[in-house]
Amino acid sequence: MNASPGNLPASSDDYLSRLNPEQRAAVETVDGPLLVLAGAGTGKTRVLTTRFAHILMTRRAFPSQVLAVTFTNKAAREMRERVAAILGEPAEGLWLGTFHALCARMLRRHAQLVGLESNFTILDTDDQMRLLKQVMDAAGVDMKRWPPQGLMSIIQRWKDRGLTPARITAAEDSDFANNRARSLYAGYQERLVQLNACDFGDLMLHVTEILRTHRDVLADYHRRFRYILVDEYQDTNTVQYLWLRLLAQRENTAERNICCVGDDDQSIYSWRGAEIENILRFEKDFPGATIVRLESNYRSTAPILAAASGLIAKNSGRLGKTLRPGRNDAKGEPVRVVSLWDSEEEARMVGSRIEASRRSGENLSETAILVRAGFQTRAFEERMITLGIPYRVVGGQKFYERAEIRDAMAYLRVLNQPADDLAFERIVNVPKRGLGDTTIRAITQQARDAQRPLVVAAWQMVEGGAMRPKPRQALRELLEGFARWREMLGREGHVVTAATLLDESGYTEMWKQDKSPEAAGRLDNLKELVRALGEFETLAGFLEHVALVMENDENAEGERVSLMTLHAAKGLEFDHVFLPGWEEGLFPHQRALDEGGEKGLEEERRLAYVGITRARKRCIISHAANRRIYANWTSQIPSRFLDELPPDQVQVEGGAGAERQRMLNQPSAFGNGQFPLVARKPRVIEAGAWEVSERPARAAALPIGSRVFHQKFGYGRVVGADDNKLDVEFDKAGRKRVLDTFVEKA
DNA sequence: CCCCTTACCCTTTTT
DNA sequence: GGGTAAGGGG
Numbered sequence: 114m115n116a117s118p119g120n121l122p123a124s125s126d127d128y129l130s131r132l133n134p135e136q137r138a139a140v141e142t143v144d145g146p147l148l149v150l151a152g153a154g155t156g157k158t159r160v161l162t163t164r165f166a167h168i169l170m171t172r173r174a175f176p177s178q179v180l181a182v183t184f185t186n187k188a189a190r191e192m193r194e195r196v197a198a199i200l201g202e203p204a205e206g207l208w209l210g211t212f213h214a215l216c217a218r219m220l221r222r223h224a225q226l227v228g229l230e231s232n233f234t235i236l237d238t239d240d241q242m243r244l245l246k247q248v249m250d251a252a253g254v255d256m257k258r259w260p261p262q263g264l265m266s267i268i269q270r271w272k273d274r275g276l277t278p279a280r281i282t283a284a285e286d287s288d289f290a291n292n293r294a295r296s297l298y299a300g301y302q303e304r305l306v307q308l309n310a311c312d313f314g315d316l317m318l319h320v321t322e323i324l325r326t327h328r329d330v331l332a333d334y335h336r337r338f339r340y341i342l343v344d345e346y347q348d349t350n351t352v353q354y355l356w357l358r359l360l361a362q363r364e365n366t367a368e369r370n371i372c373c374v375g376d377d378d379q380s381i382y383s384w385r386g387a388e389i390e391n392i393l394r395f396e397k398d399f400p401g402a403t404i405v406r407l408e409s410n411y412r413s414t415a416p417i418l419a420a421a422s423g424l425i426a427k428n429s430g431r432l433g434k435t436l437r438p439g440r441n442d443a444k445g446e447p448v449r450v451v452s453l454w455d456s457e458e459e460a461r462m463v464g465s466r467i468e469a470s471r472r473s474g475e476n477l478s479e480t481a482i483l484v485r486a487g488f489q490t491r492a493f494e495e496r497m498i499t500l501g502i503p504y505r506v507v508g509g510q511k512f513y514e515r516a517e518i519r520d521a522m523a524y525l526r527v528l529n530q531p532a533d534d535l536a537f538e539r540i541v542n543v544p545k546r547g548l549g550d551t552t553i554r555a556i557t558q559q560a561r562d563a564q565r566p567l568v569v570a571a572w573q574m575v576e577g578g579a580m581r582p583k584p585r586q587a588l589r590e591l592l593e594g595f596a597r598w599r600e601m602l603g604r605e606g607h608v609v610t611a612a613t614l615l616d617e618s619g620y621t622e623m624w625k626q627d628k629s630p631e632a633a634g635r636l637d638n639l640k641e642l643v644r645a646l647g648e649f650e651t652l653a654g655f656l657e658h659v660a661l662v663m664e665n666d667e668n669a670e671g672e673r674v675s676l677m678t679l680h681a682a683k684g685l686e687f688d689h690v691f692l693p694g695w696e697e698g699l700f701p702h703q704r705a706l707d708e709g710g711e712k713g714l715e716e717e718r719r720l721a722y723v724g725i726t727r728a729r730k731r732c733i734i735s736h737a738a739n740r741r742i743y744a745n746w747t748s749q750i751p752s753r754f755l756d757e758l759p760p761d762q763v764q765v766e767g768g769a770g771a772e773r774q775r776m777l778n779q780p781s782a783f784g785n786g787q788f789p790l791v792a793r794k795p796r797v798i799e800a801g802a803w804e805v806s807e808r809p810a811r812a813a814a815l816p817i818g819s820r821v822f823h824q825k826f827g828y829g830r831v832v833g834a835d836d837n838k839l840d841v842e843f844d845k846a847g848r849k850r851v852l853d854t855f856v857e858k859a
Numbered sequence: 860c861c862c863c864t865t866a867c868c869c870t871t872t873t874t
Numbered sequence: 875g876g877g878t879a880a881g882g883g884g
Binding site for chain 1: 860861868869870871872873874
């Protein structure tokens with residue numbers, strides 16, 4: 114296990130010498146509970162991975178005796194790779210993964226203890242909702258008055274807190290649907306078991322329940338896991354906390370080797386059930402715990418750190434940390450605050466600064482625009498398209514959440530597991546087969562009467578039920594199709610079968626017929642799905658992967674500006690960071706204030722802290738005096754967070770905008786709330802607007818009149834050209850001026 | 860049964 | 875403004 118000299122450049126404990134004293138303490142305090150408070154950019158991941166490797170290198174445990182938990186697949190993958198790099202060999206047999214992946218693994222071993230079989234299905238959010246609606250429907254709940262979505266979030270919150278229906282006291286019941294939330298929850302759980310399925314929350318809930326009630330199982334895991342490592346501890350919810358505590362609190366207190374790494378200042382997921390209290394009370398849960406603070410920041414310049422620290426200091430109830438520059442070259446430019454007239458000017462400002470840094474040779478991958486809410490990305494996207502700056506939107510809709518992928522997945526699920534009623538329901542009339550509400554209701558009724566899965570009931574209907582000839586024939590064809598494909602699966606393998614199924618069922622044809630701009634992309638996605646299927650040995654293995662590892666790494670390559678929400682940016686870093694939209698109501702978001710009060714405000718402030726600390730060299734914060742929200746223009750007040758930034762670290766720019774802002778806010782002078790006397794918009798000089806493109810125009814390739822395709826706007830016809838800019842009349846999106854590089858011949 | 864109109868909602872979303 | 879969900883007309 115020890116690295117041989119050939120694998121590592123220097124001595125075998127070389128990996129320790131690269132750590133600073135705090136980090137080293139965090140790595141070498143191996144025994145007993147340890148909390149590592151790791152500020153942003155202080156080498157948290159390095160500590161975690163080095164500690165993991167250290168445990169293995171010093172032969173304190175075999176790889177299979179360490180439990181390492183992360184929140185994201187990405188973090189898990191990174192840890193696996195980095196541990197392997199230190200060890201000099203691939204790390205096999207690890208219990209390393211996300212909370213949910215580890216729980217799924219455990220639950221497959223003990224499924225019968227909660228009434229499931231080990232091949233249970235993991236439902237996606239669509240299925241969950243449909244199932245819950247069915248349960249509510251059966252219970253006669255008026256879903257107009259009591260929206261299913263509301264009940265779903267109540268149930269999820271209960272699951273986040275580790276509460277099975279039996280553990281909910283009458284006092285804790287919600288007044289939803291006249292105090293029926295708890296019994297509806299119980300009904301929903303029952304249906305899940307009948308379907309041999311569980312939802313995401315169940316993975317944690319079931320395993321925790323098993324550990325709580327089966328001492329022998331718990332004891333087995335106690336024997337197995339000698340060391341526990343937890344990443345992003347501030348984001349754990351109650352059930353994750355209970356799970357960890359059950360696993361970590363071994364009889365022998367000397368063996369409670371749990372190490373949690375986190376940062377209370379970066380806790381931004383309370384709305385997902387995360388309990389910041391978990392990290393705040395670590396010492397109480399694990400008496401005698403050691404606490405190590407990592408405060409040397411190796412990422413950002415001094416002004417950026419000072420701005421972030423100054424802001425977060427306004428929060429109360431912190432464990433307390435002060436980031437200090439860990440680099441000698443940490444001097445740098447001040448954080449800038451730019452005031453703009455409106456959101457369009459804000460987008461132009463960001464765009465022209467990005468153009469400027471691009472001209473000076475900066476890598477666009479080192480620039481990010483981080484927004485509070487998803488809708489804000491649109492204005493920037495449009496600006497990037499106009500300027501011809503490559504960008505990518507991180508997050509947003511995930512690959513496996515797209516309609517076409519979900520449909521295809523439903524087909525595969527029925528193939529894999531004919532009793533998967535939810536999947537069958539999803540695709541029975543997709544593409545349209547003339548099997549509408551009436552038919553489906555009849556099948557459902559038959560299934561309920563016969564106590565059989567939908568597929569079986571459907572066969573019964575086809576063979577002898579009361580049906581009109583057309584739907585009967587359509588249903589027969591579908592069912593015979595599945596029989597054929599299932600038989601093919603054994604013969605030809607899952608990849609060929611999947612491709613055949615998608616064609617023969619008429620599903621790909623449906624999208625080929627579709628004339629909307631997205632159709633082509635959807636077909637590509639289906640191809641990608643089949644390709645991904647090839648990476649797995651079995652269909653079941655693939656389905657498990659998709660349920661747990663929903664990832665979206667398209668557009669990852671190439672030099673592109675990143676556009677994402679602040680939440681999505683946690684854990685990332687960039688040379689240049691833009692933080693637009695720092696306005697009251699947007700950031701801090703009004704709803705966070707309304708629903709969370711002072712706590713909500715503090716979480717918003719932590720979000721601001723996360724945003725600023727993403728920046729290595731340059732951080733540009735902006736706010737606009739006017740913003741279009743939904744349909745109409747609203748005037749906006751600068752965010753209180755701007756006032757909380759330490760003034761000596763911040764340089765205010767965009768005086769023109771600020772001046773107008775000041776005048777706008779003087780009520781009497783301009784009377785009727787119409788746009789004020791400063792009507793003359795400042796001339797916005799966009800650097801680079803007149804630059805001549807070095808590349809010759811592609812007029813020859815795309816002459817006026819030719820059909821083109823654009824990623825965002827779809828199909829259109831070229832109606833004019835100006836050097837490399839084309840005027841295109843899009844079928845759907847209307848007339849737009851776009852750069853020729855952004856369209857292709859249709 | 861399908862499709863088109865209309866009404867309604869609108870923060871964040873690691874798995 | 876735009877995307878979804880329910881209802882009514884063809």
